[in-house]
Amino acid sequence: MSASLTITGVSRKLGQRLVLKDISLTLGQGQFLVLAGESGSGKTTLLRLASGLDRADTGSIHIHGRLVDDAKAAFVPADKRKLAMVFQDFALWPHLSCLENVALATPPDTANRNAAAMALLDRLGVAAVARRRPAQLSGGQQQRVGIARALAAKPHLLLLDEPLSSLDMETRIKLRDELLETVREAGISALLVSHDPEDCWQLADHVAVLEGGVIRQHGAPRDLWMHPASAYIARFTGAAGGLSVPVVDGALEIGGALIRIPDKITTPRGKLFWRDGGVRMSGDGTGIAAEAISTHFDAGKFRVRWKVPGLPQPLVTFEPEPVSTGPGHIVINPEKFLLFTE
Structure with a gap:
């Protein structure tokens, strides 16, 4: 037919x-x-x-x-x-x-x-x-x-x-x-x-x-x-982020650490999104040093904003319990990252 x-x-x-x-x-x-x-x-x-x-x-x-x-x-x-x-x-x-x-x-x-x-x-x-x-x-x-x-x-x-x-x-x-x-x-x-x-x-x-x-x-x-084909589609489908991040030799520079990710881009900066679990708070003090600057309840979880050295915008994590503001650490899972050319 x-x-x-x-x-x-x-x-x-x-x-x-x-x-x-x-x-x-x-x-x-x-x-x-x-x-x-x-x-x-x-x-x-x-x-x-x-x-x-x-x-x-x-x-x-x-x-x-x-x-x-x-x-x-x-x-x-x-x-x-x-x-x-x-x-x-x-x-x-x-x-x-x-x-x-x-x-x-x-x-x-x-x-x-x-x-x-x-x-x-x-x-x-x-x-x-x-x-x-x-x-x-x-x-x-x-x-x-x-x-x-x-x-x-x-x-x-x-x-x-x-x-x-x-x-x-x-x-x-x-x-x-x-x-x-x-x-x-x-x-x-x-x-x-x-x-x-x-x-x-x-x-x-x-x-x-x-x-x-x-x-x-x-x-x-x-x-x-x-597999969203653009930054807009990533946001439309619920991905968090939208940060402009530096790219060095095919890796992201976050808090002084170089993070290798599956999706490689060659431009100096990329637009970064992530799915649930892409960025989370470290429970044992390891990971990237960051500062929790705010936390509030958001649909069953607590939305925490982290200030990371070298990034112009905060990273966001969703935690099961509220997080006190102040110094802490975050852990990155690059498998849950989505990166697009700016």
Whole structure:
């Protein structure tokens, strides 16, 4: 079966700024792809191109094997692409009830459209508010109705533009589970734009990270965590640090010690991150001399900042118990280091 979405060599310029540069991306049938990146990275522009709300300057876009944009002659408008969208601001029709919002999106040849719409509302836990208008609902309820309306159209492809970002934490957690389960049951493919790492961990089969208008890394969530391709992706996937450190003969200079690490770079300075255990307090007085300058509780552990001679910023460790400020020692595990060229 053909891919749900194929983007080949797509670029887009807004004014004099090149927002997207030679983007190529494939979304397989039945897969959930999260498109991540900072604000201004180009992810919303790419979603607009896929949806038909904007047009590429170069390249081509296919949906289920059908050419919908070749940046020259062929262009299929949004309402003819057999896709559906869910927006951050819900975008429900305010003058209609929730049931009417969903029923109107159901294909005209559907037998008993109201019953089909009610079944979707029930599946997403909002059947009880079917007769209400959107303004009478909470944000979480409105987004559930928005998802039901999108699925009612029986799309080949579901596009979601940060649909969870305006919701409270508990609602986001619940709605992620419901969204993934509902999309899987429908057997459709989904492309979700997000800047939240939790969307990647909990929803994605694959993640594509945009930086400066290019795809910096594309792979399974575990691949991004294990082998981030940039400092931004390291931070995005939860690595601590981000320190500028000197590099001498392929080793890091930390507190007067040269630390050999697996990832070699040849520039005079590098951007250093580390996973849990990469830097920790020494319990026996050995290691690199440092000064604990602050400690505070942080999600089940104590976050300790250490001043290390020669480093412009403190190193951070996470300890099981609070640490008194003052002189001490830290231990380095270079196997848990991530180093990037500045």
